[in-house]
Amino acid sequence: MNKSVAFFGLGHMGGPMSANLIKAGFNVTGFDPVKELLNLAAEHGVKKSASPLETITGADFVLSMLPNGEDVEALYIDDEKLLDHINRKTLVIDCSTVAASSSRRLITEARKRGLRAIEAPVSGGVAGAVAGTLSFMCGGEAADVDAARQLLQHMGSNVFHAGSAGAGQTAKMCNNMLLAVHMIGTAEALQLGVDNGLDPKVLSEIMLKSSGANWSLEKYNPYPGVMENVPASNNYEGGFMVKLMCKDLGLAQQAATASKTYTPLGSLARNLYGLHLMAGNEKLDFSSIQRIFGRTN
C-alpha cells in the first residue's frame, strides 16, 4: 500500500517536489496558506487540505518547505503546535533552510514528545526541484536519515548525512557561502580577462581545465553568451534569486559571529550580494552579480 505524505509549503520548491512524490506513487496531502499555490499543486495530484491539523492525519511522513525559521517554529511548536498532534510512527522532515539553532529546537522538541525528526535543507534550486536532482543535507539521527531516504530519493539525487541536529543546516550554509565566493570570483576573473582583451569563452574553457575550475564556471557561467541554458544567457531570469542567496549568506554570518569564526571573503560576499540586492536586483538570478563588474549587455 502506498505511503502518505503531509506536505507543507507548495511554492517554487515545494510545488515541483510534491509533484515528484506523486509521480513516485506517494499519496500527498498538501497545505499552503496561499490558495493559488494549493490549487496549482492539486493539478499535479496533491490532495488539498483545509488546515494543518487535517493535513497530518494518517501521514507516514510530514515534510515542510517553508520560507524561514519563524515559520517552521510556528507550525510545529509555537502556533499550530503540530508536534503535539503528530503520531509517533510518523517521520518529520523539515526541508526549509533555517538557522541551525532552529533545526536543533525542532528536533529537540520532537524528541521530548517521542517523535522522530530530521532537517534536510536542499541545494539545487528550482531546476533541481523540477528535475528531481536536489541534494539533501541532512542533520539528525542516522537511523532517521536512513528512513527518510525512501522519500527523499524521489526528489533528489544525493542524500547526505552531515551529522547530528543542526549539521545539515550548517553544511548547506558553508556550501552556499563557498558558492557565493566562487561565483563572484568567477565573475571578477572573467571581467578582468575581457577588459584585457580575452574572449570570455576561451578564458572559461582554459580556467575550467586548470586550477581555477569550479562549479560556477562549469555549470552556471555568469558571463552572458558563454553557456546556453543558464540564467546569464536569459537576462539573469530564473535560477536562484539574489534575495535567497542574501538570506543564506546572512545565516552564515550569524553563525560565524556566534562561533567567533572569521570569514573575510564570505563576509565580503554577503556585503556585495546585499548591495546588489539593494540596487534593485533581488529577483534576478544570483549569477547577475556579473553585471556590477561591467557593461556586459
Added chain:
Amino acid sequence: MNKSVAFFGLGHMGGPMSANLIKAGFNVTGFDPVKELLNLAAEHGVKKSASPLETITGADFVLSMLPNGEDVEALYIDDEKLLDHINRKTLVIDCSTVAASSSRRLITEARKRGLRAIEAPVSGGVAGAVAGTLSFMCGGEAADVDAARQLLQHMGSNVFHAGSAGAGQTAKMCNNMLLAVHMIGTAEALQLGVDNGLDPKVLSEIMLKSSGANWSLEKYNPYPGVMENVPASNNYEGGFMVKLMCKDLGLAQQAATASKTYTPLGSLARNLYGLHLMAGNEKLDFSSIQRIFGRTN
C-alpha cells in the same frame, strides 16, 4: 634527427621540465647563473653551457623559465640581447610568468627582427612539472603556438591558445586570481563548518558533490588530514609557495588597476595572502592560508 633546445632557467620548474624534454629525445643545452642548478640538470642529461650566447647556438627552440619580467627582458632585449643573435628558424618560447606588457614587448621586439616568439606561462606547479602534466597558456600567433606543441606536449597535458601576444599571461593571471579566491573561500567554509561541529571530511565530501565544488576542494584540500598527499597533510610543505601566489596576485592587481577593472574578492585575496606572507609564511604552500582561520594543528 633530434631537435635541439636551448633552455634558460633550471630551477624548481625548469629542472624537471628539461628532464622531460631529455626523456622525449630532445638535445637540451642549458644555462643558469646558479651553478648548482646547472650541475643538477646535467645529471639528467642537460648539456651545460657557459654563456647565453653559446647556449642558443644551433637551437631549434629557445625556451626560458625565469623568475620575473625584468629577467626576461634582460636576457632577450636589454642586457644579453639574445634576440639580436637568434636564428630566424628558431622558435622562442617564454614560459615565465610575467606581466602581459612584458610578453608583448618580447614578442614585438622578436617580430621586428623577423623572429617568431610566443609566451607560454604554465599552471600545475612543481608536481605538474615533474609529472609532465603542466598546462601551458599561450599567447601569440596561432601558427607559432601550433609549432610549439611538438615541444610543449612533452612537458604538459594541455596547451591552450588564449589569444594574441599577452593573452597567455592574462589567462594565467585570471586563473590564479580565481584559484586564490576559491582556495581561501574553501578554507573559510571548512573552518566555519568545523567551528560549528562538522567533520571536515564529511563537509568536504558534501560540498564536493554540491554547488560549492571547486578545484581546491577536489585536488588540494587545505584542511589537514582530509586528503592524503597534499601539502595540508604535510605541514604545508612542498607545492606552490605563498610568495609565488603573491607575485601572481600582484600581477592581477596591476592589470586590474590599469584596465580599471574592479575585483573586490581578488583584491582581498591579494591582501590576505600578502599579510600571510609577512607573518613569516612565504615559503609554505599556498593552502596554508587555512592556518590563519584557526588552530588546525
Added chain:
Amino acid sequence: MNKSVAFFGLGHMGGPMSANLIKAGFNVTGFDPVKELLNLAAEHGVKKSASPLETITGADFVLSMLPNGEDVEALYIDDEKLLDHINRKTLVIDCSTVAASSSRRLITEARKRGLRAIEAPVSGGVAGAVAGTLSFMCGGEAADVDAARQLLQHMGSNVFHAGSAGAGQTAKMCNNMLLAVHMIGTAEALQLGVDNGLDPKVLSEIMLKSSGANWSLEKYNPYPGVMENVPASNNYEGGFMVKLMCKDLGLAQQAATASKTYTPLGSLARNLYGLHLMAGNEKLDFSSIQRIFGRTN
C-alpha cells in the same frame, strides 16, 4: 546627606569608576565575584558586600559594569532576579556593553515592575575610567537619563542621550565600528607612506591637517615612535584590548545581519581584528593592528 550607590563589577573599568564616585562623595557598596577585585576596590573606599541582595539595600542608584549580556540578564532577571528586589525610588544604570536587545529586555522588565532603568555603555577605555573622562552613550527615557547625570558626570565628561531603550548600545556599536575602520585605515596609510619613503611623523602631521584627519591619527597614532604616551610607543601594551574590539565588532555584525544592513568595511574590520586576535594578540592594544602591515619594530 550623601547618596548611595550599589556597584556591580569592579574590574579594569568598574574599579576606577567606583573610585571616582567615592571621591565625589557617594557612599559606594560594591560586589564582584572575584574577591581580589573587591579587596582592591575596598582600598579606595568601596564598602564590600557579600551578596547581590545585600549590595542593593538602601541604594539610590544601582550601577553595573559587567562583561556581557548574559551576565547582565542573569544579575537582574534570570538568576539573582535583582529587579524583583530593587526599590522603586532607585535608578538602575547598566554601563555594560551588550547587544541592544539585552538592554531592551532589561529596561522592559524593569518597567513591568514600575522601576526606572537606563543603559549607559561607555567609551574612553581604562584611561578614561581612571581620569573620569568617559563618554556615556545612554538609551532610555529622557527623564531617567537626566536623573543619571548627577552620578555619571563624576565618571565622565560627556553624557549623550542617544534615544530610547537600546539606542545607547547601538550608538556605541556604530562608533566603535567606525573607530576600527579608521584605525586600520590609518595603519594602512602610514605603512604605505613608509614603504614609499615617507617619514611617518611627517605623513601623520600632513594627514592630520588634511582630509585624512581622524581620532586614531590625532589621539592614538598606531605607528611606533610617532606619538608619545600611546600604546604604539609602549609595545602596544595598555589601552583597549584587541579582544574587546573584537567583541564590539561582533555586536555590530550581529546587528547588521539582523537589520539587513551592509557594511563592507565594518565587516572586513571585524575579520582583520579577529585574525589578529587568533594570531595571538588578543591582549595587545587595538592599535597593534599596525603590526600586521609591516615590520615596524
Added chain:
Amino acid sequence: MNKSVAFFGLGHMGGPMSANLIKAGFNVTGFDPVKELLNLAAEHGVKKSASPLETITGADFVLSMLPNGEDVEALYIDDEKLLDHINRKTLVIDCSTVAASSSRRLITEARKRGLRAIEAPVSGGVAGAVAGTLSFMCGGEAADVDAARQLLQHMGSNVFHAGSAGAGQTAKMCNNMLLAVHMIGTAEALQLGVDNGLDPKVLSEIMLKSSGANWSLEKYNPYPGVMENVPASNNYEGGFMVKLMCKDLGLAQQAATASKTYTPLGSLARNLYGLHLMAGNEKLDFSSIQRIFGRTN
C-alpha cells in the same frame, strides 16, 4: 615689480587658482587646449596665450594643473619639451595629481637641465581652490619648496614639505586613501545606526565627540539632511567627483602593488568606489557612496 606666472590647465581647479593669483597681484599668462576655459580665465584677468612656448616667455614660475601623468610628461618632456626652453631662474611647480614616478621623472629631467622643479599636488577640492584654502603636499628640495611658498600661499592655507621628489604625491595618495576609508566607514556607521532606529543627526553628534570622529563626519557628513552646505544635502552635486576619487585610489593601489604593501581596507575602498562609478555615478560627489547602503532619499 610683479612676478609673472605661466599657468597650464585652467579647468575646475586651475581656473579659480589662477584667479587667486591675479588677486594677489601676479601677472598670469595662461594656456589650455580648451578655448572656453581659456576665455573664462581671461575674464578673471589671465592673459591668453596661443602656445605652450609663448606661455613661458619671461615667467618667474611655471605652474601646471593637468589631468594626469601622461599630460604632464608630454608637456614638459616628451611632446612640447618645455624643459628644454624654460629659463634657469624659473621655478617649475607641478600641482597635478600623478604617480610619484611621474613626478620623479619630471624633477630628475629638470635637474639634468639645471632647472628647479617641485611637485605640489593639492587637497581641498574645487571649494578649496575657490576659497584659496587648498593644502599643497610638496615633494622636492626644501629650498625649492620654500621658494614656492610665496606663490602657493595665495592659493592655499597649508604648504607641506613631504620629502624629496615623489613624496608629495605619496602623501596625497595616502591621505586620500585614508579619506576614502573613513568616508565609507562613516556612511556605513550612519546607515547601521539609522536601520537600528537612531536619528542620524544625534548619532553624528555623538560619534563626532567620541573616538569615531573623523574629517568626513566633521566637515562633510554624507547622510542627507544632517549638515547644511555639503553635497549630501544637495543631491550629491558639486564637491569631489567619484571619478577623481577613483583615480586617486588607483594611484594608491598601483603604488601598494609596486611596494608590496598590503592595504585591505584601501583596496576594498577602491573597489567600492569603482563599482559605484560603474553604476553611473562618476560625476556625483564622493560622499554619494552613502546611497549604496540604503534608501536615503
